[in-house]
Amino acid sequence: MNQKDNFLKGFVKENPLFVQVLGTCPSLAVTTKVENAIGMGIAVFFVLVLSNLVISLLMSRPAWRDMIKPVRIPVFIVVIATLVTVVEMIMHAYLTSLYVALGVFIPLIVVNCIILGRAEAFAQSNKPLDSVVDGMGMALGYMVALLVISFFREFIGAGTVTIWGNLQIDLSFLFRVIGITPIDMFLKPVGAFLTFGFILAVLAASANRKIQKQKQSALTKEAAK
Amino acid sequence: MTELIALAFGAFIVQNVILTQFLGICPFLGVSTKRSSALGMGMAVVFVILISSIVTRSLYHFVLVPFEMEYMRTIVFILVIAALVQMVELFLKKVSPSLYKALGIYLPLITTNCAVLGTAIININNNYDFVQMLVYSFFLPLGFLFVIYIFSFLREKINYAPVPKAFQGTPIALITAAILAMIFARFGGIL
């Protein structure tokens, strides 16, 4: 496939969170604020792109590939863990508030199925450039998914949208216009599950409708023959 | 002593690993369709988390800290967990092949279960001493087993309910989890 499809598939067709349902743990935990979702997205981007690149490079030479193949899972894990630790250390030093907000979920990027999954499914058998593009698409698709969930949770739960640090948009006046207050429940675990479930349901409904339409058009084509 | 009871109670229910801390969601959604596999997975997770917490904490305090290599903890921990899960796999294959087959792909996926690595790291971050770590690492996966078992009951019943097409499968499971989370949240006095 060409690079454009390679890149875009991570956003809709094979979205890691909404379609493959991978990496769900951080998606429920860090989406209380848009800022945290952006931070997590950037961390996953860094790790996924670099791990795809390194693993693809390692497996590109046939000689190396034969050596690594029997122990490839531990090798992949070590590479990913190293990258995650680097991200963790840099965040701890220079982005301390984000580090505290994301907490234990930064080292847990290691066990984020997306990264190991892409390494196993794509990077080890594709060229480095393709792997990098795939990684970028997947990571950005994941970040978009996180942003969608966190936007809903933060907006309905607190009435604000925190983009980064002090850059906070206060939209609570919209609530006052209707006459209600922001629903605090959405910032709690309950809201996380609810938001995620409803978004998946909406996506499933639209996918079903598309299949219905395709079936209809196939039937009409058959009838027309 | 009361501190340990509070810690156990917190790890089991109040700060429940799935419904409050959001660790272990993937197997929670994936394995909970049948009661037997949920129970088997839960027990395997209890074993893995308890043993891995002991091993990783000992490694951290007796090897990494004296050599000032705390930054190696993520790599060391995940390799220890991977090795441990491999051993559990071999053990189950010999002892209970039916359970091994029932768990299928999800058994090696315990390696990537956020709860296992998460517990190991939380033990370090919270500076627990040995006894506190034992209590925490035992009651936390017990909470996991408890919730996943209850959830499997619910999901079996949902199979017979007239769920709208769009909600079938994962979405309705998540909505059910939301209601469970609401119930468990009351233990903390918050909503």
Next chain:
Amino acid sequence: MKKGLVSGLVLLALGLICGLVLASVNAITAPVIAENEYRAKLAILGEFYDVDDFNIELLELSGAIDSVFLLKNKTTNVLEKAVYSVRSYGYQSDIVMLIAINADMTVDKYKVVSQGETAGIGDVIVGYDFQMQGENIANLDAFAGPSATFSANAVRACFQLVGARAAIDFAGVTPQIVLTINSLVYNLDPATFLTKPFVATITYGETNVQTQVYLALNFAFVEMVNPLDPTPEQTFLTELQLKAQQVSTVSNRTYFSAYDAGTHTLSITTRGYNSANPIVLVVVLNAAEDAVVSITPTSAESYIDSHDYAGTYGATPGIENHLIARYQASQSLDTVAGATVTSSAMIRALQLLQSFLEGGE
């Protein structure tokens, strides 16, 4: 076999490379992280005290108490206060507290820094008055917590942990008793000088309280000059008694021993060589009590019989009368005649008399 070996080597090589990468990144970031944490801790400390007033030493510990700030006096480097960052698990979260202890093991300040307890029930511990301020840290009976049992017990556990640790940090640090004697003089008020011979002006305590006290002949505290002044604590009074004995402005070997306002008669006792039998000067004053009419010495000094001081210096007792005569003639008291100790005793007595005439009521 060979494949296994190769795989093992691959993993080992990879592990080493990754270790090197991490070590180098760690070398860059670790100092930055340490700096940030130290600054954050100093910021919390700044809520209690002004960090510029002390020399601060930070002990990093592992366990429930993760850091200890030792606040030492800027000039003497003596440990004055210790601030502890301590954590304990409450109902559903770690409660982190900052507790400050004085050198005398009493609680100075405390604050709940972070907690995640139940809203409205457990989180009342933030800002709650646990009645521990000013109490000795070991006196946990004084602790009074809210009805949220788990949360309150966790706070109590924090105090308990700090008490155990504070005993170690303050072991060997004796509290400094800060007391200065600004002046120590004879009490010249005839109404009171018989029972309260000395007046000391002192500055004491951390807040430099200045006050005047009456002292007895053994320099023990008798009472406050101004009854409205607060009495200093016993530790200060003990220190005062010790210090006063080294002051040379007064001598408790010379003092007023009797006074009769009607006959204007004043007795001054002074101890010389034979301190068991002191010299007593009976002084008769004029009506205004600012001039001497007569001084009559009574002395049992041992030399009277063994030396011929009477022959050299006049009527017996020779030294005493000689000095009295010189005093009455010219008020000069700078001659020592013969027996030194006796002379000194006489001179002190006459100096005291002179002070009375000049300043007394």
